[in-house]
Amino acid sequence: MITLNRIQEYRSNTYGFNPKFRLKTKEEAIHYVNERGYIYFWPITGVTLPSLWGAVSGDRIVPSEHDDPGHITWDWKDSLLGKHVWYYGKILRNKATIISMSIAPYFYALTENYGSPEEDYLTIYEQGRLTQEAKVVYEALLENGPLDSIALRKAAHLTSHLSESRFNRALTDLQADFKIMPVGVVDAGSWHYSFSYDIVARYEPAILEKARYLGELDAHQKILDLYFHSVGAAQHRDLVKLFRWKPSDLELAVSRLVETGIIQTHQTLEGKSGDWMVLNELY
Numbered sequence: 001m002i003t004l005n006r007i008q009e010y011r012s013n014t015y016g017f018n019p020k021f022r023l024k025t026k027e028e029a030i031h032y033v034n035e036r037g038y039i040y041f042w043p044i045t046g047v048t049l050p051s052l053w054g055a056v057s058g059d060r061i062v063p064s065e066h067d068d069p070g071h072i073t074w075d076w077k078d079s080l081l082g083k084h085v086w087y088y089g090k091i092l093r094n095k096a097t098i099i100s101m102s103i104a105p106y107f108y109a110l111t112e113n114y115g116s117p118e119e120d121y122l123t124i125y126e127q128g129r130l131t132q133e134a135k136v137v138y139e140a141l142l143e144n145g146p147l148d149s150i151a152l153r154k155a156a157h158l159t160s161h162l163s164e165s166r167f168n169r170a171l172t173d174l175q176a177d178f179k180i181m182p183v184g185v186v187d188a189g190s191w192h193y194s195f196s197y198d199i200v201a202r203y204e205p206a207i208l209e210k211a212r213y214l215g216e217l218d219a220h221q222k223i224l225d226l227y228f229h230s231v232g233a234a235q236h237r238d239l240v241k242l243f244r245w246k247p248s249d250l251e252l253a254v255s256r257l258v259e260t261g262i263i264q265t266h267q268t269l270e271g272k273s274g275d276w277m278v279l280n281e282l283y
Contacts, residue, residue, distance in 0.1 A: 001267075001268045001269070001270055002233065002267060002268070002269055002270065002276075002278055002282060002283065003269075003270045004269060004270050004271050004272065006232075006282055007232050007233050007269065007282070010232040010279075010282060011050075011231065011232060012059075014036065014050060014229070014230050014231070014232070015050045015051075015054050015055065015059070015230075016032065016050065016054055016055025016056070016058075017054060017058050017059045019058070021055075022055070022056065022058065023052075023055045023056045024056075026076045026079070026080065029052060029055070029056075029073075029076055030080075030085050030086060032052075032055055033052075033086050033098050033099070033100050034086075034100045034102065036050055036100075036226065036229075036230050037099070037100050037103045037223075037226035037229075037230070038091075038092070038097060038098065038099040038100065038103055038107075038223075038226065039051055039052060039055070039097070039098050039230075040052070040092070040095060040096065040097055040098070041053070041073070041077060041088070041095075041096035041097065041098055042062055042095075042096060043062065044093065044095050046241070047092075047093065047095075047238075047241060047242055048231050048234060048238050048242070049092070049227075049230065049231065049242065050230050050231075052073045052076070052077070052098060053070060053073050056070055056072065056073050057069070057070030057073075077098075078185045081182055081183060081184050081185060081195075082182075082183035082184045082196075082203075084101065084204070085101070086098050086099060086100060086101060087099040087100075087101060087104040087181070087204070087207070088181070088182060089175040089176075089178075089181045089182060090171075090172050090175040090176055091107065091175065091176055091178075092242055092243070093241070093242060093244070094172050094173075094175075094176050101206075101207075103222070103223070103226065104204070104207050105207050105208075105210035105211040105214060106211075106214060106218075106219040106222045106223055107178065107219070107223065108178050108200075108207050108208065108211040109211040109214040109215070109216065109218075109219040110216060110219050110220070110223075110245075111177050111178045111179075112124055112129075112177060113177070113178060113179065113200075113201070113208070117142070117179075117199060117200075117201035117202070118142065121135065121138050121179065122135075130173075131166070131169070131170060131173065133156070133158060133163070133166045133167060133169065133170040134169075134170040134173050134174050136156040136157065136158070136170075137152060137156045137158070137167070137170045137171065137174060137180075138174055138179055138180065138199075139156075140152055140155035140156045141180060141197060141198060141199050142199060143155075145198065145202075146183055146184070146196050146197065146198040146203075147196065147197060148186045148188045148189075148194040148195065148196045148197075149171070149188070149189070149194045149195055149196075149197070150188045150189045150194055151188070152197060153167055156170075158170075171197070178200050178207075179199065179200060180197050180198065180199060180200060181197065181198065181200050181203060181204070182195040182196065182197055183196055183197065183198045183203055184196040216249065217249075217252060217253065217256070220245065220249055220250070220252070220253035220256075221253050221256045221257065223243070223253075224239070224243075224253045224254065224257060225257060225262055227239075227242075228257065228262060228263050228277070228279045229279065232278070232279050232282055233267070233269060233276050233277065233278040233279065233282070234276070234277055235274055235275065235276055235277070236250075236275070236277070239254075254277065261280055262279070262280060263277050263278060263279055263280060264277070264278050264280055264283075265277050
């Protein structure tokens with residue numbers, strides 16, 4: 001049995017909750033993402049994963065007050081978009097995720113982007129796995145280059161009020177499958193704030209090149225390895241909720257981590273029910 005205090009102590013360090021590990025600069029934030037591999041931008045309720053907010057502000061709820069010092073994370077994120085220092089987009093559970101540039105190819109290797117960016121999306125669309133709105137949004141960027149969200153809606157002919165939710169869903173779906181990514185912030189729209197988007201294959205070609213040499217099992221194993229080194233312990237349902245992988249892929253990746261001595265399965269966590277998978281180094 002491993003104690004809950006041991007897990008909390010471990011996460012206090014890896015999540016940045018420990019004051020001595022708190023992030024104070026953009027450079028420290030970049031280093032933190034490189035160390036963890038991937039994190040959320042904000043903490044997501046019900047999901048176990050470090051966040052940039054937590055590593056800056058500690059274990060507390062994100063406040064609505066705009067002058068909270070923790071909101072420096074927003075400035076860091078915006079100023080680093082398109083700078084090739086990390087990968088940002090709505091990835092894990094379609095939520096804002098920050099990924100180390102060295103780890104982004106592992107995520108890309110698990111997508112359906114197999115060959116030509118000019119052709120892959122058409123195959124997926126014809127198979128009914130890409131919405132009409134996502135198709136026209138992708139084509140608008142493919143044809144015009146980077147566009148802010150206001151200009152992109154116009155180019156995709158999705159400017160009506162009724163199409164707003166479908167446009168936003170298209171943006172999210174395309175980001176989750178590593179087809180498009182935010183590359184900057186521009187002064188546009190009534191809020192004078194808008195993301196600019198571009199095609200991933202065009203803006204970050206190195207990711208595609210590196211992903212080309214990665215097998216799916218290696219990618220699953222690497223991503224899961226980093227996860228356990230961040231959270232220390234998790235249950236099967238935590239992995240299903242976060243990654244949404246096929247059961248067979250998840251089972252194989254877990255088996256690999258057990259075989260290589262990274263984790264132990266069927267463990268007991270003090271005060272918690274069910275089977276747990278625990279990072280070996282915590283014992």
